[in-house]
Amino acid sequence: MSANEIRASASLASIFALRMLGMFLILPVFAVHAKGLPGGNNATLVGLAMGIYGLTQSVGQIPYGVASDRYGRKRVIIIGLILFALGSFIAATANDIVWMIVGRAVQGAGAISAAITAFIADATREEHRTKAMAMVGGSIGLTFAVSLVAAPVLYKWIGMGGIFALTGILSIAAIFVVLYVVPDVPMVVAKRQPFSAVLANRELLRLDFGVFALHLMQMAMFVVMPSALVQYAGLPVAEHWKIYLPVVLASFILMLPPVFIGEKRGKMKQVFMAAIILMLIVQAGMWLFLSQSNSRWMILVLLLLVYFVAFNILEASQPSLVSRLAPPAAKGAALGVYNTLQALGLFCGGALGGWLKQHAGPSSVFILGSGLAVAWLIIASGMKNLPRRGSAPATAL
Helix, strand or coil: HHHHHHHHHHHHHHHHHHHHHHHHHCCHHHHHHHHHHCCCHHHHHHHHHHHHHHHHHHHHHHHHHHHHHHHHHHHHHHHHHHHHHHHHHHCCCCHHHHEEEEEEHHHHCCCHHHHHHHHHHCCHHHHHHHHHHHHHHHHHHHHHHHHHHHHHHHHHHHHHHHHHHEEEEEEHHHHHHHHHCCCCCCCCCCCCCCCHHHHHHHHHHHHHHHHHHHHHHHHHHHEEEEEEHHHHHHCCHCCCHHHHHHHHHHHHHHHHHHHHHHHCCCCCCHHHHHHHHHHHHHHHHHHHHHHHHCCCCHHHHHHHHHHHHHHHHHHHHHHHHHHHHHHHHHHHHHHHHHHHHHHHHHHHHHHHHHHHHHHCCCCHHHHHHHHHHHHHHHHHCCCCCCCCCCCCCEEEC
């Protein structure tokens, strides 16, 4: 990659990661914090506050992507960052669960993922685009990991309002990154293809379902996880980093060999399927764990480790797979649909996770997750096994 490609990819991936930071930072602490807010004893409203960010994201992804084609990538990204900052400051000053929901909704209205990924496609040559998209996927996984470690510490130092204010300030700083760090590049104009070409592509639809399922399970899981760590590990929220830090670091080390081997030997389908199986094991294991009254907290830590290994593999590989499988003239549309399904998964995970926790108990959240993982495994079983880059075209297995 050229210096300009690296500069564009790294700076845009960092902005993408900032958008995810606004969501991930609340996951380890919000379910416990919300109990102190008026209306925060309603698990359904708490789940809605966590997930509505994804709903407003899903509504905006395709329109923002289309607007970026017409009016320019940078202009649309800056508008999205302004909305994200505004929502952060609303949430920072919220004194009940309803205003928290409003702030989260405004945060999510800054739906810039499709515009950013389209910008990366403009800024990179075809032979390096997969690397750039992988940087985006990796930034999401890294942001998630950092958030799980940093959120309990930040919550102890500056509180939930401070966390939201910090994300608002970082969003404003990101505007200057867009203006002065991200290089100006000409937009790639390709021959248009009908939107139906994306919706009819079975390989892309498999990945769209996958990102929906992955983020639904993620958000639903963390409606339950903070309380589970308090109950079974005896740790207050401010000390949850003592579990998250070693688990996250170990998961990054463990996820690298299968990804490198899969890419080198053209075995990414096998790696991908194995990660989904691990996700199923975690969901079923969490259900069994929460169903037992005498469960040991070390089992919970082991399940978290397996979860993060699977999550990091899937989160880092899927955007890269979309960029490789999408028709050359429809990459923007494909990424718009992909990001829309990702955001819908976040919303559904928060809303369904909160509703199930309140009405059917915490273990029911993982019955839902297990069913989704089984469905994903079946759907993904027919995916193409992509060859090593530069090899023969992929064939369905």
